[in-house]
Amino acid sequence: MSDWIKVCQLADIAPQGSRVVASSQGDIAIFRTNNDSVFGLHDKCPHKGGPLSQGIVHGDTVTCPLHGFKISLKDGAAVAPDKGCARRFAVKLDGGAVWLQLT
């Protein structure tokens, strides 16, 4: 297990919004839901590679801005009937800060 890296403060992400983190493993989208849960996904839609960070966040789901694929923030899987999965990254909240674990 690699270490947790501090990314930003929760307040730096708008509710129902996201931020992009540049990493050695490509761009990672960090999402904040309306009830202040945080999630991390590879910023690439399994459909045609659209940047998920730019989508609209609703519930625990983000809708890809390119063709409207709905991706579950919890596991990165496309909502049926669409198929595909975006890679998930572990993200947690601690003391008002958002932490990311690169695996």
Place this chain on the structure above:
Amino acid sequence: MRKQKLVVVGNGMAGMRAVEELLKLAPDLYDITVFGAEPHGNYNRILLSPVLAGEMTINDIILNPLQWYADNQIGLYTGKTIIRIDRTARKVIASDGTEEEYDRLLLATGSTPFILPIPGRDLPGVISYRDIKDTDEMIATAATHKHAVVIGGGLLGLEAANGLKLRGMDVTVVHLMPWLMERQLDKTAADMLKTSLEARGLKFLLEKQTEALIRGESGRVCALRFKPAPGYDPGDGLEIPADLVVMAAGIRPNTALAESAKIYCNRGIVVNDTMQTYDPRIYAVGECVAHRGIAYGLVAPLFEQAKVCANHLANFGIARYTGSVLSTKLKVTGIDLFSAGNFMGGDGTDEIVLNDPSGGVYKKLVVKNDTLVGAVLYGDTADGAWYFQLVKDGQNIHEIRDHLMFGQNHVGDVGHAGKTLAATMADDAQVCGCNGVCKGDIVKAIKSQGLFTLDDVRKHTKASSSCGSCTGLVEQILASTVGGAYTPSESKSKPMCGCTDHAHGVVRQAIREQHLLTIPETMQYLEWKTPGGCASCRPALNYYLISTWPGEARDDPQSRFINERAHANIQKDGTYSVVPRMWGGLTTPAELRTIADVAEKYEVPTVKMTGGARVDLLGIKKEDLPKVWADLGAAGMVSGHAYGKSIRTVKTCVGAEHCRFGTQRSMAMGVKLERMLFGMWSPHKVKLAVSGCPRNCAEAGIKDIGVIGVDAGYELYVAGNGGIKTEVAQFLCKVTNDEEVMEYSGAFLQLYREEGFYLERTCHYVARVGLDHVKAAVVNDPAKRRELHERLLFALQDYEDPWQAAVAKPAMRREYEVIKIKEVAAEVMT
């Protein structure tokens, strides 16, 4: 608390649809037990015809496999017939003695085929056409016997006949009436259908009454004898050979069980608008029901009933079933036929008819008091769904009466090679040009996934989910695949999205009347079903709020599509394009120099002219956007809103400033209009054009507002469109000076802003409300016009260029910043 017990008698399409709808609304309210007389899970009865025709198998048409019942903790008894209801003890009793208690009971006992009371009806080889067993028997008989006779030339009879013919039998259809499908077709259409079926080898005997079925030596039926008609010629013969007789002479609601329990029945189990029987604990849906005196035999109404019933079983108590307008499609591959409503016409109606027998096309529209009340289409049913919607909505067709016959799509639809006949299309013909979906893909998805609605098809195949120009075609394919189960979407009451049951109009009204100011407030007031809405309803709600309450409701960037949030257009690779505004299409050397500098400085890979006469800088990284805007802003340039549901451009011709033909100063007029409208959000994008003379070089005829200079002033045109569907703008009025152009245009756009539904272009908006409605507010009522114009100006006052705002405000700039992390050491928490 003990869960309540719901018992469902009948495992068919209506009963299980009600259970499915109930599980969506209240998954944990009931312990559910289902009794089915057939030994299967729930299957799609509608698709028995394709099974018979050899186009599908039984496995393809299973809707709910046994696993589904288990997954949802539904107790299922197959092959068990309920014979008694004990209403006092509140239990049902099956023929084998099984008992089940209920708190609420749902009767979905369906119907029974009507068996003619004639001698020989019990002979082996005489069957009806209702279930899997009948279908299996027909398939087996076709392999061993030759002559089939179908009694009944209605929908079901013809589908049976077609299937048996395809299975290699020699098929005769015997029909009592003078033409086929008399309940769905007029004589002309029916005759065309008959000719076409005859060409496939089917035989028809019309106006023949069957007297008896005759037993052969094997004990099986061998022939069918007719009653001699008046004036009968003995040389004609009264008997035809028949190894198989299929009775398809109608259905009777299955009310025996209800009647034995003394539940009031009258041509069906009588229910009220909540699908409740005379016993308040007992509900009923489907073909067994009589609602307002009508028993429905097609699936679409049954699904509507199921939805209402589920709403009440879930204790929501708000839905009502008020009856259905019926439409029919015949599921015989290669034959396009559609009928809806009152297609026979009669007193007080006009008939608009197109009849081309050689071309194989017949269309009849029945019009009463400027509304469409019914339609029959044969050969070309492309507009069936549209006509059906007009009938259901009762929309006034006065203005489109002259071209109603030519359908909704008679001009300008692109993307599917102009094809409009679904049934004749090959499986590999492309239907949806945006997503590359062929007819075969759609049919396969409908059949294998059990899809019934356009939305389902869009979700599963993506067909018609992008630009939507092939919607009519997809609806037709859906309709011809599922036949009577097809429910066209109703424009007026169609819910905004899956998050709510409310239509756009209801939501707009509530926001205005209840003075709702935020999305959470609106969702709470209208009882949204999802906590945070979805990517479809949130942008709509955000628009409705800010357009209804300018200055009061706050814009919610997180509820805007990325382009409007980032003020640039996202491209397929995640980069953005930037289009600076060029008022009226005018620019200066200094502006062009700045644009050139920006393009070089940020290594913009593509620079191109847009259709709206300005420059597009494509391929800019998101984090560079604020820097690009700062440079452009320094030269006085602002956002072109090329990304928004907003004012886009005002295109102009050179006009009287330079042109030798110009009658009006179109460039100056265009600039004034564009400055007035700067920052205007709208239901969809808005484009204007101003031409200085009727030569119309600015192409004002296909704009949301087209202004055409004439010697005495300007002509104003509205609701044109040059996109997916080319729509020529309609003449609104003549005005005399620039101020009037501003006031009338502003008033029209404000009316659209206040009444339009989100993502509805002006052409669709005007088609919905009618040009007369627009004229009444904008042309004929000066006070109202001024008020509208003033409300527009009020909403647009103090609008700030979003680009410079993003440059200046750190909180907004965050949107564009990428977070850089140190991946080793630094801030590591243990």
